[in-house]
Amino acid sequence: MTTKQANLNEFSLNQLNRRQFLATTAAAGAGLALKQSVIAQSSSGDKRRRYALVGTGGRSSMFREAVLQTYASSCQMVGFCDINLGRLKLAQAKARSVANVEVPIFEAKDFDRMVRETRPDVVIVTTKDSTHDQYIIRAMELGCDVITEKPMTTDETKCRAIIETQRKTGRKVTVTFNYRYSPHRTQVKDVLMSGVIGDILSVDFHWLLNTVHGADYFRRWHSNKANSGGLMVHKATHHFDLVNWWLSAVPVSVLAQGQREFYTPQMAKRLGLKSHHERCHTCPEKAKCTFALDLAGNARLKELYLDQEKYDGYFRDRCVFRPDIDIEDTMNVIVKYNTGATLSYSLNAFNAWEGYHIAFNGTKGRLEHGIQEKVTVFGDGSIPGAVKPGGTYIRVYPLRSPAYEVPLWPSNSGGHGGGDTVMLDDIFLPEKKADKYQRASDQLGGAYSILTGVAANHSFRTGKTVEIASLVPNLGMPKYAPMPSSTDPVPMPPSAS
Numbered sequence: 001m002t003t004k005q006a007n008l009n010e011f012s013l014n015q016l017n018r019r020q021f022l023a024t025t026a027a028a029g030a031g032l033a034l035k036q037s038v039i040a041q042s043s044s045g046d047k048r049r050r051y052a053l054v055g056t057g058g059r060s061s062m063f064r065e066a067v068l069q070t071y072a073s074s075c076q077m078v079g080f081c082d083i084n085l086g087r088l089k090l091a092q093a094k095a096r097s098v099a100n101v102e103v104p105i106f107e108a109k110d111f112d113r114m115v116r117e118t119r120p121d122v123v124i125v126t127t128k129d130s131t132h133d134q135y136i137i138r139a140m141e142l143g144c145d146v147i148t149e150k151p152m153t154t155d156e157t158k159c160r161a162i163i164e165t166q167r168k169t170g171r172k173v174t175v176t177f178n179y180r181y182s183p184h185r186t187q188v189k190d191v192l193m194s195g196v197i198g199d200i201l202s203v204d205f206h207w208l209l210n211t212v213h214g215a216d217y218f219r220r221w222h223s224n225k226a227n228s229g230g231l232m233v234h235k236a237t238h239h240f241d242l243v244n245w246w247l248s249a250v251p252v253s254v255l256a257q258g259q260r261e262f263y264t265p266q267m268a269k270r271l272g273l274k275s276h277h278e279r280c281h282t283c284p285e286k287a288k289c290t291f292a293l294d295l296a297g298n299a300r301l302k303e304l305y306l307d308q309e310k311y312d313g314y315f316r317d318r319c320v321f322r323p324d325i326d327i328e329d330t331m332n333v334i335v336k337y338n339t340g341a342t343l344s345y346s347l348n349a350f351n352a353w354e355g356y357h358i359a360f361n362g363t364k365g366r367l368e369h370g371i372q373e374k375v376t377v378f379g380d381g382s383i384p385g386a387v388k389p390g391g392t393y394i395r396v397y398p399l400r401s402p403a404y405e406v407p408l409w410p411s412n413s414g415g416h417g418g419g420d421t422v423m424l425d426d427i428f429l430p431e432k433k434a435d436k437y438q439r440a441s442d443q444l445g446g447a448y449s450i451l452t453g454v455a456a457n458h459s460f461r462t463g464k465t466v467e468i469a470s471l472v473p474n475l476g477m478p479k480y481a482p483m484p485s486s487t488d489p490v491p492m493p494p495s496a497s
């Protein structure tokens, strides 16, 4: 991969051939006719909530299908926006085929025009991580609420700008933390809230990505920190959010170490390859590299990425052993929380299995929980983050008493441990149900979920402890459910004999 090609990934909108874009859009009957159909809907007394979506890649399909199909009686899609004309047209064609509607498409530089002309109530942001801030902020300035994929953004400067704009505009920001909604992670929250292990003093959390799913981060835009914030932000935002939410606490300081040990040019040679290469599609050694991704061999990956390369030069299958990768694959973090609790966390991206172990140490006992996930390559048609049957446990170890298994709540089969479907109901159903677990997250939850990873990125470089308040001061507390307090009486444990 040359620098030039990498820069194409960091797409400059001006590079898109605008004449080609407009010509094709018009030829597809997309432009004026479609806009008229949307405007006609709005002036015909259609009371459904209006959504526009920016970023029409792999993740967007969940929101697109939700708005166009599952929740169509109360929601409508009024516009798609992206830098890639091919993916825009694909999204438009999918909308046509599943819901028989014409959704207008807009070049990213015409985001403001999309909002003016299609008048969405809510903008859904599913672009590359480092670009979330510009759409979250602009959507709020133009009078829209926002639903954004995680991570809310990738660094503290962008985070401060989002928080300031939200304060100024008063718009609603929802950050989609699907992991909170998966039944067994909600159940862990329920057990912790019950007080059975008392108030929590420390947490050990170890997340494992394997050499299929883990490797996939090293092929895509995620493999450069400027795009994703590295795995500390892109991936661990889920994990740090879970800890914040499970504890109803926010991080105060972070000390971390991180390096890249496995996805390196040296490892390509140790695995018997002559060297790293540019990408799998044209790799001379792909027949003997079990890390190679066959974009042409998977219909979904082909239509979403390979067939659309001509529009922006983005390769979805870059070599995982390239030297220009600048994210870590081996990370260790220590976090102190405002409740006094501490977290010891690790994330490794080259493991033998996929999933996590977590242990909460409380004043009355210990809770251990873990989930093994099935392995996916994102966007290939398999369910992302699906749970392996038999791979989930919740165990309580009361002080000086026998441990027991907590019977698991029924699960469901949706993406990310079943969290996706429960979350979509919470977001898109018109009647909001009271939620004692406070699973919906706003910009404050979004901010705290990234700031541990942002601080870890600083700590990787300096070796120093980073105070969260030095990154974004005066954030305030997100809404979290009440937890056992550190001033509650604690029963004397049974005698040790």
Ligand SMILES: NC(=O)c1ccc[n+]([C@@H]2O[C@H](COP(=O)([O-])OP(=O)(O)OC[C@H]3O[C@@H](n4cnc5c(N)ncnc54)[C@H](O)[C@@H]3O)[C@@H](O)[C@H]2O)c1
Pocket: 011, 054, 055, 056, 057, 058, 059, 060, 081, 082, 083, 084, 087, 108, 126, 127, 128, 129, 131, 149, 150, 151, 176, 178, 234, 378, 379, 384, 416
């Ligand atoms: N919550 C989850 O479990 C989960 C799972 C997967 C992805 N995600 C998140 O969803 C988002 C999208 O990820 P993805 O896997 O779909 O990636 P993707 O590469 O498939 O799609 C990203 C899309 O953004 C577009 N884009 C890039 N720069 C843009 C810009 N400046 N303006 C407009 N569009 C731009 C690309 O052309 C592409 O269509 C990311 O933020 C990711 O972190 C969340």
